[in-house]
Amino acid sequence: MAVYTKVSLEEAQALSRELGLGEASALRGIEGGIENTNYFMSTVEGEYVLTLFERLSFEQLPYYLYLMKHLAQRGIPVPDPVANRDGDVLHTVQGKPASVVTRLAGRSELAPGVAHGRAVGAMLARMHLAGRDFNRSQPNLRGLAWWNETVPVVKPYLDPPQAALLQSELAFQNHVAASSAYAALPRGPVHADLFRDNVMFDSGADGQAGPVLSGFFDFYFAGDDTWLFDLAVCLNDWCIDLATGATDAARTAAFLQAYESVRPLTGPERQLLPAMLRAGALRFWISRLWDFHLPRAADMLKAHDPSHFERVLRERVAHPLADIGQLAVCA
Ligand SMILES: Nc1ncnc2c1ncn2[C@@H]1O[C@H](COP(=O)(O)OP(=O)(O)OP(=O)(O)O)[C@@H](O)[C@H]1O
Numbered sequence: 001m002a003v004y005t006k007v008s009l010e011e012a013q014a015l016s017r018e019l020g021l022g023e024a025s026a027l028r029g030i031e032g033g034i035e036n037t038n039y040f041m042s043t044v045e046g047e048y049v050l051t052l053f054e055r056l057s058f059e060q061l062p063y064y065l066y067l068m069k070h071l072a073q074r075g076i077p078v079p080d081p082v083a084n085r086d087g088d089v090l091h092t093v094q095g096k097p098a099s100v101v102t103r104l105a106g107r108s109e110l111a112p113g114v115a116h117g118r119a120v121g122a123m124l125a126r127m128h129l130a131g132r133d134f135n136r137s138q139p140n141l142r143g144l145a146w147w148n149e150t151v152p153v154v155k156p157y158l159d160p161p162q163a164a165l166l167q168s169e170l171a172f173q174n175h176v177a178a179s180s181a182y183a184a185l186p187r188g189p190v191h192a193d194l195f196r197d198n199v200m201f202d203s204g205a206d207g208q209a210g211p212v213l214s215g216f217f218d219f220y221f222a223g224d225d226t227w228l229f230d231l232a233v234c235l236n237d238w239c240i241d242l243a244t245g246a247t248d249a250a251r252t253a254a255f256l257q258a259y260e261s262v263r264p265l266t267g268p269e270r271q272l273l274p275a276m277l278r279a280g281a282l283r284f285w286i287s288r289l290w291d292f293h294l295p296r297a298a299d300m301l302k303a304h305d306p307s308h309f310e311r312v313l314r315e316r317v318a319h320p321l322a323d324i325g326q327l328a329v330c331a
């Protein structure tokens with residue numbers, strides 16, 4: 001259930017008129033999602049998603065919404081926020097920040113194969129390049145500074161071996177972040193949460209071979225960070241066996257090859273990929289522990305299982321990703 005705030009058709013019609021979308025004819029609450037209130041909205045101009053943000057503030061939202069607009073303008077398939085006559089993409093409904101974005105076709109693929117990873121890998125690289133001239137900045141609010149702040153808060157809930165792993169991995173990541181190789185990593189706006197459930201695929205035209213990626217969405221953990229971190233977050237979700245957390249070599253090789261067909265990795269990126277895969281696992285282990293043990297007041301989160309990313313981290317430490325050249329034979 002993800003309709004926390006009820007919106008009437010009349011309210012939606014007032015907004016759609018203000019945005020030049022004509023009369024809204026239907027409004028349907030969207031059940032998936034946990035953070036925000038989402039509705040599908042049909043107007044004479046097409047299909048849209050109306051979101052009322054239940055947690056993010058008027059100050060934080062412009063970065064995410066203008067990033068989506070910037071990427072959409074450069075041909076990256078992402079929901080395009082609709083602006084009013086003044087060019088504003090952040091609106092107000094019932095006193096809450098709200099947006100209207102274009103609806104992506106298709107649905108998420110929760111059991112992706114090699115071809116899905118290839119499509120996401122290539123589009124991820126295109127998205128990174130398209131973000132280079134984005135003129136706003138906001139740090140990744142779930143980056144190293146947040147990990148350093150949050151580890152002491154969640155550590156008391158862990159048993160001694162878990163606490164030791166969490167602490168030693170955090171120390172390792174602080175060490176990596178202080179290195180010259182890390183300073184040389186290319187950076188820019190990154191999605192930072194591009195899991196299977198944040199990508200859509202459409203069936204495509206008849207006769208089209210392979211899945212057709214119809215869009216990336218849910219940019220509300222985006223921020224300025226290294227492109228390699230974004231890639232690592234993807235590899236940790238798209239290219240592992242969910243039951244064990246183990247790397248799937250064929251899917252990993254295909255994903256990386258597709259990414260590199262658009263933007264080859266630099267030397268420091270190749271060097272730090274194993275460390276960044278650990279960083280990606282650590283980030284989501286911490287956030288899941290935090291959501292699980294410290295639910296927010298009036299909590300809307302159905303916490304994900306933290307032990308999944310503990311397993312992924314242990315796998316990444318025990319079996320660092322083989323040399324990318326070696327992996328290529330798997331693709
Ligand atoms: N632009 C879009 N086009 C098509 N479907 C969308 C779009 N935005 C959201 N959806 C649908 O709505 C569902 C909920 O959206 P989303 O995952 O962004 O939820 P949320 O509550 O905002 O965030 P979270 O997933 O972090 O809880 C998605 O799974 C997807 O099916």
Ligand SMILES: N[C@@H](CCO)C(=O)O
Binds near residue numbers: 284287288304
């Ligand atoms: N993708 C996150 C949820 C927040 O978007 C997770 O799986 O922990």
